[in-house]
Amino acid sequence: MKLIRQLLFFIFLCNTVIAQDIDYARNVINDLCAPEMYGRGYVNGGDESAAHYLRNQLEKMGVSAFDFNYYQDFKINVNTFPEAMEVDVDGKQLHPGIDFIVSPDAPSVNGEYDIIYLNKSVIGNPNKMDEFEKTNKKGKVVVMDSTGFNKVQKEYFVAAEQNSFEATVIIKLIPEKLTWGVSQEVSSFSTLEILKKSFPENGKKITLNITNKFLSKYGSQNILGFIEGKTKPDSSIVFSAHYDHLGMMGSETIFPGANDNASGTSMLLNLAQYYSKPENKPDYTIVFIFFGAEEAGLVGSKFYTENPVFPLEEIKFLINIDLAGTGEEGITVVNGSVFEKEFNTLKDVNDEKKYLMQVKVRGKAANSDHYYFSEKGVPAFFIYTMGGIKAYHDVYDKSETLPLTEFQDLFRLLTDFVKTF
Ligand SMILES: [Zn+2]
Structure with missing residues (x-):
């Protein structure tokens, strides 16, 4: 009886330890996705608030x-x-982020415009096509819908997107998913993507009220810290994750970026919390780098590799985490086939402990902050989770719907993997 009671107490203890970790992970994600972080972009200093938060957590x-x-x-x-x-078609108001997105490089555009169509019924009809080509598009809005186009027609469509006919705005009707981004430049014209089902059929007039603000030499930041190693303090394992996201599209619409990449940021803070406990003191020095401006084109990590705070040669291995919030289909390891030995070790650990259903190998890719490190000869992986929710670079990537399915297993895999060095 006593043994059973002890056993039950032990199980209770294990559960509370686990529960605490996942609670902290969720709290961090909630905090980073809160309205006062403004989507961790460059409107209302969202990036700065997030950086400040991370700094405080590390301290x-x-x-x-x-x-x-x-x-x-x-x-x-x-x-x-x-x-x-604001976008309004024949009096129907469309909702930013939900019905439409504006191209990240869009300039301001204000006014009411006539709509000209380029779609299946135009491109498949020589007379209508002739008329389309003859029409002056300057000062007008061209609405393009490539549904049902054949290969040649698609090529024409792709060329038309470049707007050589100098329309004021190009609108592309999109079948289902809007995916936004960040731009370091401003284009000479605006492109809008509107969900096809949200666009009034044969709409005649469109009213646009879109204001951009180009920030030149805006000050952003990486946040970094370290926990000194016990036996090999001059060699380090680096964990990195970008904390920035897309920010705001207009004064009302926030892109929270829960999976991308509040989840990876939270993983780093969980690892920091773990390694900062005396009983978990690592052999190698563990460095945590929270990169800024990844979404604008890996700006923070590129800057870091050009201005490292300690020699890049002292990095034994770098593990970049971006999109850690699902895992129903396991994880993918970018650079897995480049650093085969380490990949096999990671896979062996996972097979033995049965953490994730799959550890998938992938080659080199310039798709997150590991890239400029491995280009400079630093051995590095980029790990992302697969499966689960599909929200990505849209207003639906929020904490409330982020499952964190394999968050704890990924945490365990990472800490076990570090022990193999
Ligand atoms: Zn990302």
Whole structure:
């Protein structure tokens, strides 16, 4: 009886330890996705608020700073939309983020415009096509819908997207999913993507009120800290994740970026919390780098590799985490086939412990912050989770619907993997 009671107490203890970790993970994601973080972009200083938050978390855990109070500053040019974002077709108001997105490089556009169509009924009819080509598109809005186009027609469509006919705005009707981004430049014209089902059929007039604000040499930052190794302090394992996201599209619409990449950021803070406990003190020095401006084109990590705070040669291995919030279909390891030995070790650990249903190998790809490191000869993986929800670079990537299915298993796999070095 006593044994059973002890056993039950032990199970209870295990569960509370696990529960605490996942609670902290979820709290971090909630905090990073909160309205006052403004989608961790460049409207209302969202990036700065997130950086400040991370710095405070590291300080609270007793993670050491290299210099400058955990900050590494850099500059970025970026196009933003802090103000108006209105689209109205024949009196029907469309909702930003839900019905439409504006191209990240869009300039301001204000006014009421006539609509010209380029779709299946036009491109498949020589007379209508002739008329389309003859019509002056300047000062007009061209609405393009490639549904049902054949290969040749699609090529024409792709060329038309370049807007050589100088329409004021190009609108593309999209069948189902809107995917936004960040641009470091401003185009000479705006492109809008509108969900096909949200666009009034044969709409005649469109009213646009879109205001961009280009920020030149905007100050953003990476946040970094370290926990000194017990036996090999001069060699380090680096965990990295970008904390920035897309920010806002207009004064009302926030892109929270829960999976991308509040989840990876939270994983790093969970690892920091783990390694900062005396009983988990690592052999190698563990460095945590939270990169800024990844979504604008890997700006923070590129800057870091050009201005490292300690020699890149001292990095034994770098593990970049981006999109850690699902895992129903396991994980993919970018650079897995480049660093085969380490990949096999990671896979062996997973097979033995049965954490994730799959550890999938992938080659080199410039798709997150590991890229400029491995280009400079630093051995690095980029790990992302697969399966589950499909929200990505849209307003639906929020904490409420992020499952964190394999978050704890991924955490265990990472800490076990570090022990193999
Ligand atoms: Zn990302």
